[in-house]
Amino acid sequence: MTALSLACIGAQTGPAAGETATPTAIQFTLDRPLDASDAPFVLASTRGLFRAENLSVATNIATGPADAIARVASGSSDLALVDINVLMRFRDKADAAPVKAVFVLFNKAPYAIIARKSRGVRALSDMEGKTLGVADGDFSIWFWPALAHQNGIKPAGVKLAKFSPAVREPMLSAGQVDAVNGFSYLAGVNLRDRGVPADDLTVLRYADYGCEAYGFALIVNPAFAAGKPEAVKAFLRAAIAGTRLAIKDPAKAVDDVLTQMEGGTRDLELARLRAVIGDSILTDEVKRSGIGGIDPARFARAVEQLAEDVKFRVKPAATDIFDDTFLPASSGRLIN
Template identity: 25%
Template sequence: MELHTSRLSRRPALAAAVLVPLGLAACGNRTVTRTDGSTTTVRFMLNWYPYGEHAPFYYGAEQGIFEEHGIDLRIEPGQGAAKTTQAVGAGEVNFGWADTPVVLGNIDNGVDVKSIGVFLQTTPSAVQFFADSGIDSAEDLAGLTIATSAGDAPTTTFPLFLEAAGLGAGEVTEQNIDPAGKNSALITGQVDALIGFAHDQSPIIAEASGKTLDSISYADVGLNFFSNGLITSGAQIAADRDIVQAMLDATSRSFAAAREDPEAAVAAMRGKDPQIAEPHVLLEQWNGTIDLLTTENSTSDVPGTNTEQDWETTISILADAEMIGADGSLEDYVDTGFTPAT
């Protein structure tokens, strides 16, 4: 893919997840800075309420990793990647955790954010179904009804999944369902399968239904793009690059530590949110996340280290899905001056 240096055209409509009214800009950009030896309070917003993928942040805070990097981390739940992205861009919080397709689409629409390190480098997007459904391969999806949610990354890229799997759009029936209702739709038999993030949803559905789930990942058919990662505002980068680097380094170290001791990482989440799942569900979610931290192109085992090749692939796929403009460059979306310390 050729990366152009021009700014992206402002597309009037991309995905629904990008079109949440900004309404935050009036808050102004509030940034954080620090002096040597000081500890700075940093507000950090998740993409959703806490689930297993977020264990490294709680573990890193508990183990003093963020404090060692001069950060007093204040973790806040989110209400979706779009709202998190826009809260970061408006300066309501200093850093966020958000899905890359949503982040890039919001950048196209003028939100002042940059990716500074993607951690889920293999997409968790997948078609999920009960293991006893008789589905053994992507070809078996033909003729089935699959729950989708308009505007999210798995749904918007679903046509590319079907193409990669050798299926035509008319070979499956898509039933648009609100994200909150998709799990129930599968459990009650309203649909044969659903698409979403398997590392998060499948353990929850299994817990609620008492049945084993299976899935076909988009990456299984050769379609891979970046997912959740660390973002901050352009204003924060301009105000203090050192604290941005410190946040990235502490996050990377926390992910590495949580990967080494999953049980302890999940235990650090206990009691942190009234909506949090049972520990065994959180553990399954975190173990599923570990499998997503690298790609076949990864040149480093340090979490959050991205390759230009994977970024190019991501930008190309999202442009093909019309989630972002066709003329975006790497520099439009990423501050490449930040790399996790080894």
């Protein structure tokens, strides 16, 4: 069949003049229950940004990052938002599906140690001789050995206490540990709702101490990306537009989020969104180069840091994990 006849078939089966093409259906997965950090995607839905791109997006919630990646790998979801470092672990398996990230939302990973000043922790160097609480399944702790090494801390000098995620904040508020590991916008914000005085908390962000890791990124099913590349590009454009709206007016963005989540508290979610924007999304790198992309040299440094704890079969290069062909030009990704 010639290219000409293919083009003719496309013209015959497409919408007639004046008609609107049927929206492309997309299954989108979040790896955890929705909160204000997901505002870019909520706004893309509530403000009609997906609809303007001729997309019909249905959002579902996975039981965690591994489940979210598995859904995309199997094709039961087309796109998902997951931590890119978890994706690296997944892709290191011999039989892993070739799932890649196509857009980085969190230019800096939100990993942090949240500590109480009253327990003697004001800076990372104060952690020696202290007890650090780590929730089961908390993958941000993968970067702890590199962080400790870079900052002259002996990992053996910090006791790691492991427990269920449900008791992480209560144990710190009760003084049963000196600090907890987690995400700055989750544990760091949730503790404000636990009766811990704000001036007694210190948030020691990994990124402020030399961690090069990127954070949450959009991943896509390979078959969907190959078959509907324009839909992937359209989803990214809508996500970028939603991010701009969230940054422009976080208070209004949170109002939209609260209509989609159960049991949210406005003050808490607004603090969460502002933390995410300031710490992870609107970084100096993003201001210079635009949102969504990856710097290969920085990515390589992050892999080396991760490799101090994670034993890779083969250390990945940026092109193994990230596909930039769906991104708009840098001028279309600038956020001021």
